Amino acid sequence: MEQNIVIKIKNLTKRFPVGGDYFTALQDVDLTLNEGEFTGLVGPSGSGKTTLLNIIGGLDSPSKGQVSVLAQALNDTTHKERAQLRRENMGFIFQSYNLLPVYTVFENVELPLILNKIDSQERRQKVAQAIEWVGLSDKTNSRPAMLSGGECQRTAIARAIVHQPALVLADEPTANLDAENSHHIMKIMVQLNQELSTSFVFATHDEKIMAYLRRIIHLNDGQITKDEKIDNPKSAA
Amino acid sequence: MLFKIAIKNLLGAKLRTWLNVFVTSLSFFMIILFSAMYDGMREHAKQVTIDTEIAGGSYWHPEYDPLDPMTFEDAHAVLPRAVKVLVNQGKAFPVLVSQASIYPNGRIMPIIMKGITPEQNIVNMPTQMLAGHEEVTIPVMIGRGMAKDAKLEVGDVFTIRWLDANRTYDADEGTVVHIMDTENFKLDMGHIWVPLDKAQEMLEMEKEATYVTYAEGLSIVENKGNWIPRDVKYLIRDMEALIEADEPNAAIFYIILLCFAGMGIFNAQVLSIFRRGKEIGTLMALGMTRARVVGLFTLEGGLNAFLAAIMTVILFGPLLWYFGTNGIWLGVDYSDGSMGLIVEKYLIPVYSVGLVVTTTIVVSIIVLIVSYLPSRRIARMKPTDALRGKVTV
Numbered sequence: 001m002e003q004n005i006v007i008k009i010k011n012l013t014k015r016f017p018v019g020g021d022y023f024t025a026l027q028d029v030d031l032t033l034n035e036g037e038f039t040g041l042v043g044p045s046g047s048g049k050t051t052l053l054n055i056i057g058g059l060d061s062p063s064k065g066q067v068s069v070l071a072q073a074l075n076d077t078t079h080k081e082r083a084q085l086r087r088e089n090m091g092f093i094f095q096s097y098n099l100l101p102v103y104t105v106f107e108n109v110e111l112p113l114i115l116n117k118i119d120s121q122e123r124r125q126k127v128a129q130a131i132e133w134v135g136l137s138d139k140t141n142s143r144p145a146m147l148s149g150g151e152c153q154r155t156a157i158a159r160a161i162v163h164q165p166a167l168v169l170a171d172e173p174t175a176n177l178d179a180e181n182s183h184h185i186m187k188i189m190v191q192l193n194q195e196l197s198t199s200f201v202f203a204t205h206d207e208k209i210m211a212y213l214r215r216i217i218h219l220n221d222g223q224i225t226k227d228e229k230i231d232n233p234k235s236a237a
Numbered sequence: 238m239l240f241k242i243a244i245k246n247l248l249g250a251k252l253r254t255w256l257n258v259f260v261t262s263l264s265f266f267m268i269i270l271f272s273a274m275y276d277g278m279r280e281h282a283k284q285v286t287i288d289t290e291i292a293g294g295s296y297w298h299p300e301y302d303p304l305d306p307m308t309f310e311d312a313h314a315v316l317p318r319a320v321k322v323l324v325n326q327g328k329a330f331p332v333l334v335s336q337a338s339i340y341p342n343g344r345i346m347p348i349i350m351k352g353i354t355p356e357q358n359i360v361n362m363p364t365q366m367l368a369g370h371e372e373v374t375i376p377v378m379i380g381r382g383m384a385k386d387a388k389l390e391v392g393d394v395f396t397i398r399w400l401d402a403n404r405t406y407d408a409d410e411g412t413v414v415h416i417m418d419t420e421n422f423k424l425d426m427g428h429i430w431v432p433l434d435k436a437q438e439m440l441e442m443e444k445e446a447t448y449v450t451y452a453e454g455l456s457i458v459e460n461k462g463n464w465i466p467r468d469v470k471y472l473i474r475d476m477e478a479l480i481e482a483d484e485p486n487a488a489i490f491y492i493i494l495l496c497f498a499g500m501g502i503f504n505a506q507v508l509s510i511f512r513r514g515k516e517i518g519t520l521m522a523l524g525m526t527r528a529r530v531v532g533l534f535t536l537e538g539g540l541n542a543f544l545a546a547i548m549t550v551i552l553f554g555p556l557l558w559y560f561g562t563n564g565i566w567l568g569v570d571y572s573d574g575s576m577g578l579i580v581e582k583y584l585i586p587v588y589s590v591g592l593v594v595t596t597t598i599v600v601s602i603i604v605l606i607v608s609y610l611p612s613r614r615i616a617r618m619k620p621t622d623a624l625r626g627k628v629t630v
């Protein structure tokens with residue numbers, strides 16, 4: 001089953017210099033995630049969730065330990081190779097959406113396809129499909145400033161999955177949303193997870209998200225304190 | 238791919254883009270206009286001198302040195318045959334030069350008296366105003382500056398005292414018949430102009446002259462005796478030397494303008510790029526390499542310069558054309574020569590191809606550099622820092 005492993009982390013430690021000292025954000029983390037998992041990194045602020053997510057995404061590098069994502073050992077890759085890995089096989093969803101303000105919904109969603117040099121006709125089809133998945137077909141030409149928080153996050157989700165990546169990393173995707181929008185967003189992601197077999201990893205401390213997770217990895221002070229499989233999550237419904 | 242994204246970014250940013258483009262365009266305009274004014278000032282000085290004084294060149298009496306008034310006494314002779322033919326054909330005119338003194342309003346003023354053919358139309362001087370006037374003893378034309386200095390007006394009579402060919406002092410009454418407006422202060426300050434035949438009569442130098450100015454487009458005649466041909470190049474050599482000596486100043490002026498423009502562009506570009514730190518982080522998270530991020534922002538800078546060049550043509554082109562055609566009113570009168578150079582009242586900028594091309598290239602390079610440097614700095618940051626907007630100048 002080695003080919004189904006999406007993320008494999010061994011003895012991961014991450015330290016940040018603070019003044020003349022170091023702050024240890026992650027300590028000896030071991031973790032394996034398989035294809036199609038719907039997993040949450042859960043813990044209080046400062047527990048290391050976002051740091052772990054950034055390292056998995058190749059946006060940050062480990063101080064110690066081995067990180068392998070989609071069969072690529074990130075420790076041995078160059079910046080360019082990590083960029084390529086993100087571009088082709090990963091999608092990112094941020095707490096504050098990080099949509100490009102001067103682009104329309106269509107253009108924001110189209111961006112990963114442009115970066116992957118997909119031809120324009122195929123681009124249009126895929127963007128239209130992704131926008132339809134998230135239910136924003138009537139907002140195609142709107143700019144982020146004209147959208148609600150929920151609509152912005154749905155646009156971000158469409159952008160993250162438009163190129164059908166193997167892995168989507170979401171950092172507090174519902175933190176800025178109300179309960180209704182949060183549930184709506186989670187339902188969309190559950191559906192995409194099931195339809196596209198995309199693996200999702202969330203960093204969250206939002207109770208509403210946890211109800212949808214099929215696996216919850218608890219982090220505290222940079223260490224995994226508990227790794228639990230959820231038998232009957234909402235995502236299974 | 239980068240081009241497509243850069244175009245989208247530029248068009249999408251609307252106001253920000255147009256502000257950047259406007260600042261760059263304004264820089265293009267200011268540099269081109271001020272440098273062209275500077276070039277125009279120097280070019281005009283040369284042109285006015287040729288137009289009002291030099292024409293196609295001159296034949297000088299061998300003793301004549303315009304910078305040494307002591308030579309005037311001996312610098313006169315009958316014209317050589319071939320030069321006389323030119324004069325008879327109306328292709329040249331003689332000038333007889335002499336030192337003299339005038340006594341306007343009881344004061345004494347040493348001056349240079351020049352006798353000139355009133356009918357000449359080779360140089361741009363209103364010499365025809367000296368024609369006629371049989372009712373006055375010596376009709377005199379002076380420049381506006383001279384009139385101001387000597388407090389003379391048309392119709393005023395004053396004493397002229399001169400040394401004739403027999404080395405005898407003589408004096409008579411001159412009457413101001415015309416006050417000319419000329420931009421060439423060398424024809425104005427310290428000069429009085431009288432009809433040539435009157436000057437020859439006063440100085441007892443019948444049919445003689447000091448130099449002969451000929452029309453443009455004529456070649457040097459063979460039978461010129463011992464008279465020395467002086468072409469335009471020779472006659473404007475002092476001015477050329479002055480302009481050449483002024484080249485470092487022109488270069489410094491150009492650099493200062495570039496620095497001002499550079500600061501404006503730098504402010505606009507850097508502010509624009511550093512404000513987009515989060516956007517750069519997002520692009521990196523989406524898989525854009527550092528090199529491409531830098532390339533994208535540098536390309537945006539290049540497109541910015543390109544749009545600015547177009548905007549300069551559309552927005553400021555008519556203004557540049559208007560100034561180039563009608564000149565710019567300086568509001569200061571330098572006709573007394575206090576600048577040491579002929580400065581027109583309406584300064585007409587001269588737009589050379591070199592100036593426009595150099596300015597376009599240099600400003601574009603500045604834009605590219607100020608786009609490249611900050612974006613490179615941001616792209617070198619950790620994507621996580623860029624995403625958090627932790628960007629400092």
